[in-house]
Every structure is written in structure tokens, then in C-alpha cells.
Amino acid sequence: MAITHDKSKKSFTLLILLALTLQTMAQEKQKFLSAKESEPSNFGWMEGFPPPAAKVLHSGDGSFFKFPAIRYSVVHMREFLPTIRVSKGLKAPSVMTYELDGKIDELTFTPWNTTKKMTWEESLAQNYTDGMIILHKGKVIYERYFGALTETEVHAVMSLTKSLNGTLASILVAEGTLDETKLVPFYVPELKNSAYADATVRDVMDMTTALNYSEDYANPNADVWQFSNAGNPLPKPKDYKGPEGYYEYLETVKKQGVHGEIFGYKTVNADALGWIIARASGKSVNELLSERIWSKIGMEQDAYYQVDSKGIAFTGGGFNAGLRDLARFGELLRKQGNWNGEQLFPAKAVQDIARGGSVAAFEKSEHPGLKGWSYRNMWWITENKDGAYAARGVHGQTIYIDPFAEMVLVRLSSHPVAGNAANDATSLPAYQAVADYLINKK
Amino acid sequence: MAITHDKSKKSFTLLILLALTLQTMAQEKQKFLSAKESEPSNFGWMEGFPPPAAKVLHSGDGSFFKFPAIRYSVVHMREFLPTIRVSKGLKAPSVMTYELDGKIDELTFTPWNTTKKMTWEESLAQNYTDGMIILHKGKVIYERYFGALTETEVHAVMSLTKSLNGTLASILVAEGTLDETKLVPFYVPELKNSAYADATVRDVMDMTTALNYSEDYANPNADVWQFSNAGNPLPKPKDYKGPEGYYEYLETVKKQGVHGEIFGYKTVNADALGWIIARASGKSVNELLSERIWSKIGMEQDAYYQVDSKGIAFTGGGFNAGLRDLARFGELLRKQGNWNGEQLFPAKAVQDIARGGSVAAFEKSEHPGLKGWSYRNMWWITENKDGAYAARGVHGQTIYIDPFAEMVLVRLSSHPVAGNAANDATSLPAYQAVADYLINKK
Numbered sequence: 001m002a003i004t005h006d007k008s009k010k011s012f013t014l015l016i017l018l019a020l021t022l023q024t025m026a027q028e029k030q031k032f033l034s035a036k037e038s039e040p041s042n043f044g045w046m047e048g049f050p051p052p053a054a055k056v057l058h059s060g061d062g063s064f065f066k067f068p069a070i071r072y073s074v075v076h077m078r079e080f081l082p083t084i085r086v087s088k089g090l091k092a093p094s095v096m097t098y099e100l101d102g103k104i105d106e107l108t109f110t111p112w113n114t115t116k117k118m119t120w121e122e123s124l125a126q127n128y129t130d131g132m133i134i135l136h137k138g139k140v141i142y143e144r145y146f147g148a149l150t151e152t153e154v155h156a157v158m159s160l161t162k163s164l165n166g167t168l169a170s171i172l173v174a175e176g177t178l179d180e181t182k183l184v185p186f187y188v189p190e191l192k193n194s195a196y197a198d199a200t201v202r203d204v205m206d207m208t209t210a211l212n213y214s215e216d217y218a219n220p221n222a223d224v225w226q227f228s229n230a231g232n233p234l235p236k237p238k239d240y241k242g243p244e245g246y247y248e249y250l251e252t253v254k255k256q257g258v259h260g261e262i263f264g265y266k267t268v269n270a271d272a273l274g275w276i277i278a279r280a281s282g283k284s285v286n287e288l289l290s291e292r293i294w295s296k297i298g299m300e301q302d303a304y305y306q307v308d309s310k311g312i313a314f315t316g317g318g319f320n321a322g323l324r325d326l327a328r329f330g331e332l333l334r335k336q337g338n339w340n341g342e343q344l345f346p347a348k349a350v351q352d353i354a355r356g357g358s359v360a361a362f363e364k365s366e367h368p369g370l371k372g373w374s375y376r377n378m379w380w381i382t383e384n385k386d387g388a389y390a391a392r393g394v395h396g397q398t399i400y401i402d403p404f405a406e407m408v409l410v411r412l413s414s415h416p417v418a419g420n421a422a423n424d425a426t427s428l429p430a431y432q433a434v435a436d437y438l439i440n441k442k
Numbered sequence: 443m444a445i446t447h448d449k450s451k452k453s454f455t456l457l458i459l460l461a462l463t464l465q466t467m468a469q470e471k472q473k474f475l476s477a478k479e480s481e482p483s484n485f486g487w488m489e490g491f492p493p494p495a496a497k498v499l500h501s502g503d504g505s506f507f508k509f510p511a512i513r514y515s516v517v518h519m520r521e522f523l524p525t526i527r528v529s530k531g532l533k534a535p536s537v538m539t540y541e542l543d544g545k546i547d548e549l550t551f552t553p554w555n556t557t558k559k560m561t562w563e564e565s566l567a568q569n570y571t572d573g574m575i576i577l578h579k580g581k582v583i584y585e586r587y588f589g590a591l592t593e594t595e596v597h598a599v600m601s602l603t604k605s606l607n608g609t610l611a612s613i614l615v616a617e618g619t620l621d622e623t624k625l626v627p628f629y630v631p632e633l634k635n636s637a638y639a640d641a642t643v644r645d646v647m648d649m650t651t652a653l654n655y656s657e658d659y660a661n662p663n664a665d666v667w668q669f670s671n672a673g674n675p676l677p678k679p680k681d682y683k684g685p686e687g688y689y690e691y692l693e694t695v696k697k698q699g700v701h702g703e704i705f706g707y708k709t710v711n712a713d714a715l716g717w718i719i720a721r722a723s724g725k726s727v728n729e730l731l732s733e734r735i736w737s738k739i740g741m742e743q744d745a746y747y748q749v750d751s752k753g754i755a756f757t758g759g760g761f762n763a764g765l766r767d768l769a770r771f772g773e774l775l776r777k778q779g780n781w782n783g784e785q786l787f788p789a790k791a792v793q794d795i796a797r798g799g800s801v802a803a804f805e806k807s808e809h810p811g812l813k814g815w816s817y818r819n820m821w822w823i824t825e826n827k828d829g830a831y832a833a834r835g836v837h838g839q840t841i842y843i844d845p846f847a848e849m850v851l852v853r854l855s856s857h858p859v860a861g862n863a864a865n866d867a868t869s870l871p872a873y874q875a876v877a878d879y880l881i882n883k884k
Contacts, residue, residue, distance in 0.1 A: 049720035050689045050752040058751065059524075060677040078746075079526050079753050082501075087594050090742045092534030099793060152529050234676055235502040247492045278491035300532045304520075309500065310492040311521050 011052035032416040035125040040148045045072035046079075059369055060234055068415035070395065074130065074156045074414045075148035077320050078304060082233045087290045088325075094298025094340075096324060101141040104134070109433035112369070112425035123430045128398050128424045130155060131323035131412040136267040136405075136438050145323070147414060154301055154320040155412040158393030161305075161319035162270040166353065166378025167333070168277050168288055169205055173372070174349035178280040180205065184272065187279040195255035196272055203259045204276065204356050205377050208271045209258030215266050217418055223253075228269060231308040232434045244317075245308040246271045262364040263375050265359070267316035270378060276317030287405055297332055297339045299325045317393065323412055330399045330408035354389055354403065356381035369424045382428075386435055394418040396427070405435035454512040474858040477567040482511035482590045484695050487514035488521075502676055512837070514658045516572065516598045516856045519762050520746060524675045524757055528745040529732045530767075536740025536767060536782075543583040546576070551875035554811070554867035555830050563874045569838050569865045572597060573765035577773055578847075578880050587765070589856060596743055597854040602834030603747075603761035604712040608820025609775070609789050610730055610793065611647055616791035620722040622647065626714065629721040632689070637697035637712055638676035645701045645719065647819050648799050649711045652699030652765055659860055665695075667878040669710060673750040687750040688713045688758075704806040705799070709758035710818060716757030728755045739774055739781045741767045759835065765854055771843045772850035796831055796845065798823035811866045824870075836860040838869070847877035 001325055032038070046054050057064035057073060059080035064073040073080065090215045107123040130149040134142040159261060172178035179186075184196040184204060187320045191197065214222040230242055230249035230369035243249040250272050274285045281288050284362050286305050294303060303325065306318030321329075336347035367373065382388040386404035391397075396413030409431055415423050474480070486497050499506035499515060501522040506515040515522065543756055547563040566574060572591040576584040593599050614620035621628075626638040626646060633639065641651045656664040672691035685691040692714050716727045723730050734747060745767065748760030763771075772783055778789035798819035809815065815819050816823045824830040828846035831840075838855030851873055857865050 046753045049726065050687055050754050056752050058677075076753075077522065079524050079749055082521050082523055083525070084521050090535060090594060093532060152532060235500075242699060245492055275491060284491065307521055310498050311488045311518075312492050 002392055007434045012380060021391055033068055033213070035128045035146070038071050038128070038416075040068075040145075043068060043072070045069055048075070054400050067414075068414075071128070071130075071147050071414040074395070074412070075153045077156050077306065081306050083117065083304040083318075083320070084284075084286050084307045084311065085290075086286050086294045086305065086319075086321075086352050088293035088299035088302050089290075091295075091298060091354045093300040094328065098143075098391045099136075099139045099141055100143070102134075104142050104434060104437070107430075107433050107437055111429060114425075118426060118430070120430055120433065123426050126426045127411070127413055128415040129396070129411055129413045131410070133323050133410050135327055135349045135408040138180065138331055138335075139326075140324075141438075143323075143342035149323065149412060151322070151324065153190040154303060154322050155288070155397075156392075157319050157321060157326070157397045157412065158328075158395060159317050160266065160391040160393035160399060161236075161315060161317050162267075162273075162378040163327075163391030163399065164289060165270050165273050165277065165285065166205060166223060166376075167170050167349070168281075168285065168292065169201075170349040170377045171337075171345040172277065172280055173293060173344040174234055174352065179277070187276045188272070191272070191275075195253045196250070197255075199259045201273075201276055201369075204269050206361070206375055207263055207265055207378070208260045208361050209264065209266070209269055210255055210259050210262070211264065211266055211268065212254040212256035213266055213268060223348055224267060231314055233307055233309045235309075245310045246312055246314060247275055247310075249277065259327075260363060263361045264365060265367075265375075270316035271314070273311065273378065277315075284313060285315045292345065293329065293332065294325075296344055297328050299328060301325055326399055326410045326412075327408055330401050330410060334401050334403060334406070334408050353377045353379045354381070354387060356389070359383060369421050369428075384432075386439075388431075388435070392420055395419065396423045398427070400431050402431070402435045405438045407435050407438055409434070443592050451547060457827050465530050475510055476534070477570045477588070480513050480570070480858075482510075482514035482697045485510065485514070487511055488518070488617075504883050509856075512858075513570070513572075513814045516837070516854070517595045519598050519748065522575050523748050524744040524764070526726075526728050526749050527732075528728050528736045528747065528763075530741035530744050530760075531732075531737035532861075534739075535742040536770065539581045540585075541578075542585070543578075543585055544878060546584050546879070549872075549875050549879055551871045553871060556867075559674075560868060560872070562875065565815055565868050566866045569853070569855055570857045571838070571853055571855045572643075573852070575765050575769045575852050576876060577769055580773055580777075582766075582769075583719065583880075584667075585765075591765065591854060593764070593766065594743070597769070597839075598760075598762050599833075599839045599854065600837060601712075601759050602708065602761050602768075602833040602835035602839045602841060603757060604709075604820040605772075605833030605841065606731060606761060607648060607712050607715050607719065607727065607757045609729065609791070610723075610734065611643075611715055612791040612819045613734060613779075613787045614719065614722055616644075616788040616794065620718070626715040626718065626772050629718045630714070632693055633714070633717075637695045638692070639697075641701045643715075646711050647818055648717050648803070649705055649707055650702045650800070650803055651708070651711055652697055652701050652704070653706065653710065653845055654696040654698035655708055655710055666709060671752075673756055675749055675751045677751075685799060687752045688754055688756060689717055689752075690716065702746075702802060705803045706807060707817070712758035713756070715820065716755065726755060727757045734787065735771065735774065736767075738786055739770050741770060742814055743767055765852055768841055768852045768854075770851060775796065775865040776843050776845060776848070776850050778851055795819045795821045796823070796829060796843075798825055798831070800824060811863050817826055825875075828874075828881075830873075830877070836862065838862065838865045840869070842873050844873070847880045849880055851876070 005431045026271040062334040107120040108117040111308040132144045180202040185192040195211045201211045216222045226342035227249050233247040235390050301322040307312035337345045357374040359374045362374045380390045386402045387400040391399040396415040398411050448689045466801040501752035526697050549562040550559040572589040574586045615622050627634040636651045645651045655665045658664045669691050673688045729739045743764040747755035778792040779787045799816040804816045820831045830844040833841040838857040840853050842851040
């Protein structure tokens, strides 16, 4: 292509380019409705008797999970899919003490890669927050609900689910029921011809398995979609020849590389760990979670998992629970398994999470925003000065435990972008701002 | 056909007939496994990680509801189907006082059409009881669990669901929110071209609508199956041209006969009433039930409804709840809406149920076992000396309220035969035996 030397033409071209750039930037900004604009009540999803056709959402066609409908659906998963309960038991809820701190909303922080400060309160809408609770020394200092969430509803927690798995596995290891040094087929012989044949339980817990498996949600041919299809509890199309259920899919996963070297965040590992947990304990993950935790600390609401067509809980991402109950769970971890003086499981189960995993293995993975972090027992370890660690799920879910600040924070949300890279810049520094505030307040 | 006069041949023929008769009688007896033989734990339905193929049950192919699998599934409906919660709220459960009476198991009664006495305890297994609770003056005097049911599980209550509808409607009428004299299209204009066009709300509440609609479950071409197909939340086959959802089906129901004359027990009436309730109150039935009852009397467990593909609760038969919570609901009715001194709704809402409906209209229907009964506000009225009335669901579900005996009894069960005619003979006289015992105990 000939370069135009005509000056006026060149200026014009530059002007066009500038205009296009500005337009793209504007579109980028406007690509999604804001939190306020996308409030479920603005759309009336599933409202009416019956709801009008345009307001009906389905799981079968995926419409229930597209933005902005997802803002409704995160609080209504059981209405679209079969689910299995995690019983809280029949006891009264444990009392939460409130010492609400009005100053938190005004706290400011600098989002990553920017210079302009943002207030805590601004960050809530910025991240499409549905629920936010902060405990300090076990007391509720902050609690807010938005979107479709209320204190009597549960919310999908996506991959935060994995950390419940990791916690159960860590408990079983600490109690000697599960041997992390064993190869996976010791517990699950069905996986002897898969990538897991020569992976240790520890590799699975830390996601350092080497798998030929892509979890790029943006790629419609990624393996994660086949995994998702296998786990879909709806009847399969007649010509479907693939695996049925999450576990049958796991048997097909092939190895690529060497286990134990690189952190590779892949949901299949969480379901493999679920399978291992079930075999080691003799209980399904949903039963075990109820028995060991959900029925033990005065939860207010039953929780639940999505299930596949065999009734197997989707332990890679199908958990749903209430905001305050997730805070209770976080607090149980912060107290290293001690709940009001009763030690529910060995403290070392939590210590083994909090001490973190291999920073080197993590560095080799693609998490540019999370520099210096590690991953251990299906928890994300910040490796920061406070020893903070987090459970994380797409669209902005988190349990963030900061031991030094004696803080437990839970955020449930429905951010239009799945990947947390889209909200970390306005979340993680905000959490640290609260932590620092609490530390200084001491 | 020539009659054989040869005596020996005749005797032989008779012998063959006798043998065949005995064989048939034996088969009849053996047709179903006993309660003990059909215990879900004997079969291991859905047990294992994953369960073996032969133990996997599905809703799509109906396998989950065939006897003996139904004995498992009645306690696990949400694991097969999308459901919507009826929240109990976040309060602690109300305390139930126990004064267990060991003599009840030994009480005897004479089953209908027999002379041989049966003990109360024998009747439990006879009727494939999963749960039985009896309150006397509000105190628990008897409580047992069998099969798949435990005190921390909920159970499908089938058509007992209708009586919850009827109770809500009765409350709305008593409060003036719903006018029972209005024609159905006043509340639901969509039904103006259906059989409901000139039916009153009262006709619907008492099922005296005249519908061209068959509910013979034994007939695969019965209308009830089309209704069921319409309400199935799973994606429809590509060539499906019928109505989508319960409500769309209701618009297609045609009239046959004259409204108001004959009691005709048809599930569509209960869903029509659900629709009317929703329109009159501005709330879905599940919301309204939570708001008015489930969150008000210290329930122990959330309940739930199955839903159709539009999220509409199946108020004709899709409710699931815990045994003790159903007893609390029964006790609330026995106390005419008064719960620990607080009047939750006008007493006349219950009085209007208990006073019964038209015995003449009931007599014209086909319920030979229930002579002299009536049907009012979707409750079955015994019209007996005690003024007892009941909620009833197929496979043996009941809430049985005997005001004179100050007794509330709830049975949840999984009888192999759907129709309650199969268990009434060993149930209703058994309930009366307990009532009489309690009356005499006074």
C-alpha cells in the first residue's frame, strides 16, 4: 500500500484514526450496562403469572446466564436446574454480633494501573456487587445487598465452590483419612487411564496436574464446554456420543506435560478432587460438607449444589449459599476450625491452606494481575504481608480472609465479565484498604 | 361352545380354574414388594460415586417414579427437577412439645371390608408409610420415620399440595382480596375462551367445574398426561406443538356439562386456582405461602414446589415439605389461624373449610370409599361426628385434622398404587381408632 505524503490527507487519516479510537474507547466503556442500569428489577425477568415470553429465561438455551439476565439468575439457580441440598440441620442460626462501621463506605483506594482514587462505596457498583459483608474479629462491621440478592436468598458462588472442596480435602488429610502422597487411582481406579493416572492427590489439590485440557471460556471449542455438556443434567441429544456426567468426562482427560511443576487452573481438577473426597470419606461431597461444616456452625440457610444426571454435585462450580453463611464459613477458617470454643477439625487443616503453595509453580501460569501469589488446597494465597488468602469464583465471587487484620470479607456479584481480571483492579486494593483501616484501628 | 358333560373333565376344568384363581390371587398379593422389601436402602438408588447405571434414576424417562424407585424419589425430587423454594425465613424453629404415647402402636382397628383386626403399627408398613406424626392438643404424641425419610428431609406431598392452595384462597376470600362469586376471567382474562369462562372462583375452589378433561392415570391418552407434558420443565421435543407451561395448557381446557353441580376431582382446577391466587394477591403462590404461613409459624425447613419451564409452581401437586412442618401447618388450621396467641388470618378462613361442601355434588362423583364426604376449598371433608377434614395426595399422603379429638395427623408415604382407594381401607379407620382413643383419654 502506498503511503500518502499529502499532508492534509495524512492529517485527515490521523483524525479518522483518533475518532475511531475514541469511539472504541467509548464503546468499551459502554459495552455493558452499569450495575444500576442492569438491576434485575429493571427487566422483570421471570416476573408475572406467567412471565411474558421475552422475560422467560432458560438453562437449556443458556439465556439465563447471559448478561444482564445473569444478574437475576445467580440468585435463582435451583429454579432452572436440578440441585442437591447441603443441609444446615434443624438448629437455630448462630447469632452474629453487629458493630456496623459507617466509615467504611468513605475509605478510598487507588485501583490498579490508575492514579485516580475510588471510594469503597463506588467500588461496589463498579463490580456489580450483589452482596458484601465484612467481619472484623468475628463481628459484622459492614453488610449490603443489591441486585436480586437479599438476606433470605442464596447466590451462586461459581468457582468459589472449589475452595470448599479444598477445605474438605485439607480436613481429611489433617485427620489422616486422605493421603495426599497417593496417586489418584488409589482412591479412584476409574481414572487409571486418564491424565490422573500418575498424578498425586497433592497435585490435584494444588492444580499442578499437567492436563491436555483448555478452559478458555471465550473459545467455543474449549474442552470446558465438553465437560459442561457431560455434566448437564438435562437429557442429552439423541446423537450425543460423549461422556455422561462429570466423572465419566474426567476419565477421558489426557495428560500433557509433567505433573507438579506448573499451576494450571482447571475446573476438572476440582471435580476430580470431589471424586477423591467422596471415595476417601465414603460420603458425597454435599453430605460431607453438611456433616462437617454446614450443620455445625449455626448456618441460617440450607445451601445447595447443581447436580449432573447421576445426582453428582458439581464441586467445580455449582455451589449456592447465603452471604452471611459464607461469612460464617470464612470466620471458621480464620479461627482455624475453632467455633465458639469447639475445635471442629484440626487447626492444621487451615494452617496448611494459609501457608500457601508454590509461588514458582504459580508464576509459570497466566495470572498477570496476581503477581507473587500461590495456590494451595484450592485456595488463592496472596502471599502478602497480612497472610491473606481467598476463595474466588468468576463474575466476582470471593471469600477473602485477612488473618492479620482479623477480617473476613465475602462478596457475591454478577459482573458482566466472567474472568476476575475484570474486577480485581477495583477489588483487591479495596479489600486491602479496609484491612489497613482495621489494622490501624486496633 | 359345547358344554362338557363329562364329570371328570368338568372337575378338571374347575380344578384348573381354581388353580388359576389361586395363582392370580397370589400374584395379586405378590404384585408389589412389601414396605420392608422395597426399602430404598435395599436397592441403593443413586448410591455410589457415581452410582452404577442400573441404580441411576431419571425424571426424563419416568424411571424415578416407578415403584419401588418412587420410595427413594419422594424424598429427592429437587435432585431430578428444577424447583422453587418456599422460604421458612431465618428464625429459629418453633419448639414442639413431646408427650409420646407408647400405647398407640398397639391400638387396633378393623380395616374396611374385612373382619380381621389390624394394629396401628401394622398399618404403617401396610401403607408404605415414610413418615407419621400425630399431635394431640398441639403436643407430639407419635412420630416415626421409615424408607428414605428422616426428620431433616422433605417429602413430595403430591395432591396434598392442592389443600395449601385452597387454604390460601380461603384466606384471601376471608380477607376480601378474592371474591369467590366472580367468574374466573375477572382474575385471569387469559381463560376467557376456556371451560373456565363462565365458572366462578367458588366452582374452582370446590372442583365443581364441568370440564372435558380426563384424569385417569391408568389411561396413557388421558388429558392429565398432556397437562403434565405442558408443565414439564425439560426442553420439549422439536416436534412438540402443544402448550408450554401449566397456564398455557389451562387455556385449552374445554367445558363439558354444567358448572356447580358435580364434584369432579381434576388437578387442572388446582393450577387454575393457583393462577387466580397469584393474580388476586399479586404474588406467586410460593411467595404467598412463604409470606403468610411458612415464615410465620417457626418451620424447621424450607419447603419447595416443582416448577414448569416458566418458573411457575406446580400448585396442583408439586409441593415438598418436612413431616413436622406439615404437622405445624395442620395445627395452625386446627387452631383456626391462631398461632401461640397471634391470629395470622381470619378464623373464618378455616371455618369455611371445616364446614364442608356439597355432599350431593360429592355423591355424584366416583369416590365409593368416601361415602357421605364432601369437598371444600380443596380439602376433603369427612362429614363425620368429629368434623374431621383432610388434605390428600396420591400414594398415601395426608394431613388429617380431627377437631373434636384435638388431633392433627400427617402421613407421608410411597404406596405402590397411586390412588388412595388402595390405602384408605387401612388408613381412615386407623386414624379414627387413634381419634377415639384420644377422645376417651380426655
